[in-house]
Amino acid sequence: MKRRSFFKTAAIGGAAFTLSPLAACDEKNNQAASSTSDYTQFDLNEVTVAELQQKMKSGELTAEQLTNKYLKRIKEVDQSGPTLRTVIELNPDAVAIARKMDEERKAGKLRGPLHGIPILIKDNIDTGDKMQTTAGSLALEGNRPQNDAFIVSKLREAGAVLLGKTNLSEWANFRSNHSSSGWSGRGGQTCNPYVTDRSPCGSSSGSGAGVSANFSAIAIGTETDGSIVCPAGINGVVGIKPTVGLWSRHGIIPISHSQDTAGPMARTVTDAATLLGPLVGDDANDRATMSASKWKGTDYTQFLDKNGLNGARIGIVKDYFGFNDDVDALMKKAMDAMKQQGAELVELDPMKDHDQWSKAEWTVLVYEFKNDLNKYLAEHPEAPRKNLKELIEFNKQNSSKELQWFDQSIFITAEEKTPSEEEYMNALKLTKTLPAKYIDGAMKEHNLNALIAPTNGPSWTIDRVNGDHFGGGSSDLAAVSGYPSITVPAGFVHELPVGLSFIGTAWSEPQLIKLAYSFEQATKLRQAPKFIPSLLTTQA
Numbered sequence: 001m002k003r004r005s006f007f008k009t010a011a012i013g014g015a016a017f018t019l020s021p022l023a024a025c026d027e028k029n030n031q032a033a034s035s036t037s038d039y040t041q042f043d044l045n046e047v048t049v050a051e052l053q054q055k056m057k058s059g060e061l062t063a064e065q066l067t068n069k070y071l072k073r074i075k076e077v078d079q080s081g082p083t084l085r086t087v088i089e090l091n092p093d094a095v096a097i098a099r100k101m102d103e104e105r106k107a108g109k110l111r112g113p114l115h116g117i118p119i120l121i122k123d124n125i126d127t128g129d130k131m132q133t134t135a136g137s138l139a140l141e142g143n144r145p146q147n148d149a150f151i152v153s154k155l156r157e158a159g160a161v162l163l164g165k166t167n168l169s170e171w172a173n174f175r176s177n178h179s180s181s182g183w184s185g186r187g188g189q190t191c192n193p194y195v196t197d198r199s200p201c202g203s204s205s206g207s208g209a210g211v212s213a214n215f216s217a218i219a220i221g222t223e224t225d226g227s228i229v230c231p232a233g234i235n236g237v238v239g240i241k242p243t244v245g246l247w248s249r250h251g252i253i254p255i256s257h258s259q260d261t262a263g264p265m266a267r268t269v270t271d272a273a274t275l276l277g278p279l280v281g282d283d284a285n286d287r288a289t290m291s292a293s294k295w296k297g298t299d300y301t302q303f304l305d306k307n308g309l310n311g312a313r314i315g316i317v318k319d320y321f322g323f324n325d326d327v328d329a330l331m332k333k334a335m336d337a338m339k340q341q342g343a344e345l346v347e348l349d350p351m352k353d354h355d356q357w358s359k360a361e362w363t364v365l366v367y368e369f370k371n372d373l374n375k376y377l378a379e380h381p382e383a384p385r386k387n388l389k390e391l392i393e394f395n396k397q398n399s400s401k402e403l404q405w406f407d408q409s410i411f412i413t414a415e416e417k418t419p420s421e422e423e424y425m426n427a428l429k430l431t432k433t434l435p436a437k438y439i440d441g442a443m444k445e446h447n448l449n450a451l452i453a454p455t456n457g458p459s460w461t462i463d464r465v466n467g468d469h470f471g472g473g474s475s476d477l478a479a480v481s482g483y484p485s486i487t488v489p490a491g492f493v494h495e496l497p498v499g500l501s502f503i504g505t506a507w508s509e510p511q512l513i514k515l516a517y518s519f520e521q522a523t524k525l526r527q528a529p530k531f532i533p534s535l536l537t538t539q540a
Contacts, residue, residue, distance in 0.1 A: 039077050039531045042214055044069055046528055049117055049217050049271045056105065056116055063098035063105070063116030067161055070118050071095075074164075074215050082196050082531045086210035088123045088187040090164040092130050098161045111159035113274050113301075120210050120219040123165040123187070124172060125149045125262065126251035131162075135253045136170040136184025138402055139394040143383045149251025150283045151220070151262055158278040163216055166206025172227060173203040174255050174369060176406040178467035181205055181231075185402045189462060192235060193529035195495050198459040199468060201230040207265045208235040212529055218275050219265045224255045224365065226475030228263045229487045233455035233473075233499025236489050236526060238272045238516070239265045241475075243506050244482035245288030246295060247279050254372040256365050257288075258428065259479055267526060269488065269517040273300040276509065295507065303510040308518035310342030312449045315442050317503070319351050320453035323472030326493040327454050334490045334500050334519070335452075341522050346446045351477075357434040361480050363427035370414045388415050405464040435481040440505055450508070450515050453477075455487040455499030478503045486516040489526040494535060 044052075044066070055061040061069075071090065078084050091097075101116040121127075124135045126145040134140035148156065155162065167187035173179060181202030182190030190205040192198040193213040200209040204221025208231030211219040221228040223241045232239025240263045247262050254260055264275040277300045283289045316335070321328055335345055374387045385391050392411050395402040402408075442448060457471030478485035483506055490500035500519070502512045520526075 037081060039081055040528060042073055044073070045214050046267060047217060048268055049113060049266075049274050052117055052217060053113065053115075063101045063118075063161060064095055066116065067094050067098040067118050067163065070163060070216055077213060077531075078210070078215060082191065082193070084191045084193055084196065084209055084213060085188050086166055086190050086200075086206040086213065086215060087120065087164050088136065088167040088184070088206065089131050091127075091162045094118070094161055094163050101159050101161065104159070111157070112278060114155070114278055115159035116161060117159075117218065118161045118163040118216050119155065119275075120163050120166050120207060120216045121152070121155075122168055122204055122207050122219075122221050122262075124168065124222060124253040125152060125165075125220065127152050127162060127165075129162070131165055133165075133253065134186055135172060136168050136186050137391070138185040138398060139385050139391050140383060141186060143380065145251070145380055146382065147251065150248035150281070150285065151279045152251065154279045154281060166204070166210050166219065168205055168207075169202030169227075171411075172222065172224065172253070172255055174224070174365070175408050175410055176467075177409055179406045180462060180464045181468050182209075182462075183405065183464065189464070191462070192459050193531055194236065194497060195459070195532045195535055197461055197534045198496065199234070199462050201234040201456065201459065203227040204231045204265065208232050208237060208239070211235075211265050211267060212237045214528070217266065218271050220262055220275075221265045222252060222260065222262045223475075223479065224259045225361070225479035226473060228265065229475050229485060229499070229501060230456050230473055232265055233487045233501075234459045234497060236497030236529065237265055237267050238269050238489070238520070239263065239487045239499075240272050240276060240509070241478060241485045242276065242509060243292070243484045245286070245290075246292045246484075246507070246509065248281065248283035248286040248289050250283055250285035254369075254376055256368040257372055258364055258368060258431065259482060269486070269513060269520050270301060270304060272486075273304060273513050273517075276300045292507070300509060300513055303513045304517045305514045306518055306521045307341075308514035309338050309522070310518075312343045312515060313346060313447055314338065314343055314515070315346050315348045315446055315448045315451040317348055317351075317451050317453040317474065317477065319354060320472065320474035324457045324493070327457050327472070327498055330491040330493070330498050331454050331500065334523070337523050338519060341518060346448065348442050348446070348451070351438055353434050357430045357480060358476060360427040360430035361476065363423060364431050366410075366414050366417055367424045367427075370417065406467060431480045432482070435477055436483065436506075439477065439481055439483055439503065443505055449504075449511055451477075451503040453501050453503065454490075455501045458493040458496035458498065474501050474503075482506070484509050484512055486512045488516045488520050490523075491525050492527070495530070495532055
């Protein structure tokens, strides 16, 4: 999400089935479709992972039947009807995987809470199967990695059914300063399921919108700065951005090894916590995971506590308030709800050095992007482009498709950046000390359990010409420090969801899950989307 804006302000078989990037979010088509069909009706609507497990345990449904239901839902709502375009590609092996999980269940072999559960993952995560990994770009079309990403191998071990890959902001929103979140050359424009002419935010647009629209119970997104929490908040779901290193990044198309991470996206804190634990593990290909060794095998659902807010001390990061009066009003209600649950809230002093480390973040990302992306491409001999320079040239040669709405200025900046070890190291030092110092200092001084801030403002109308009209958010504090955050639905501005973020120190996911779950259970503000074509149609 803020990857650009903070620089300026703060039954399918055979080969993999790729979805066509035709025009999406067409108001006229959506209005016509909505007049004849009710897309809010679905027999698995808002169903949780635990409920799916119970259905499979009782014999009410099999994993194969669940998978086919979700595939049908995607066909009816994502590929037609409202045409959200959250799914860029469906897995031709999904039904076969589900059938295998059913056979194992029948034989008494259960792999865990994800056994037989269909899941969507973002199209920058490698799968060593028939699906492509392209970051939404036509330049990587045909890239079928030989191996699974580390977290995908963990998913398979856990018995999850890889349903397909989600659309995203192309190159995870790190190509242009004027891009439209959720648009990719390969996947077209992802739409917000609440009001379909509105942005789904990015870059994990498809994961956030898809899980919100009930195309799966759980999904995986990735974040460098805001790309999990913004699409989670704007699409009315829960998103966990873990501490950098809790989940391996190996096999994920990168931006920055300093900040990149994948994370769970789900409709409930429980489901997000259920997905978090099985993917934790030591990966020799990602040194950052070595610091997470103690969390390997952790069942994060043990930290769910309905009374978790009672006695908690929470810091209010006022720097991220004030950009929207309606959002501030929702935050006041959220804080009042926390107080009613027994929490004590403390207003924190402003961040004195925010501008300093925010500018340094840009320097770090530009330096690391070229190096990290070229390394990824070098490790993928099957990739049709071998480095950033070739990607830039491809986009020029295919400008009518790839550059039709916005440029590749960030690509060019990164490619032309004059190497300067001193500049990079100075910027890295600032990003790795100042935001962490603020979080750790505030928590120690005030004896806090977490910090809070609004995740996002109300979604803006999709504008391919001018790009995103981002209003405000709070993702950069946790993103730049590498610390964890969790966003939870906090209400609506008109028909548009807004999230509340809980931010903590390194490896504090247990504490954040405890607090987020308690808030979720006390407020229960998540509502399924209505697929409204436009707010203009709701006005007299």
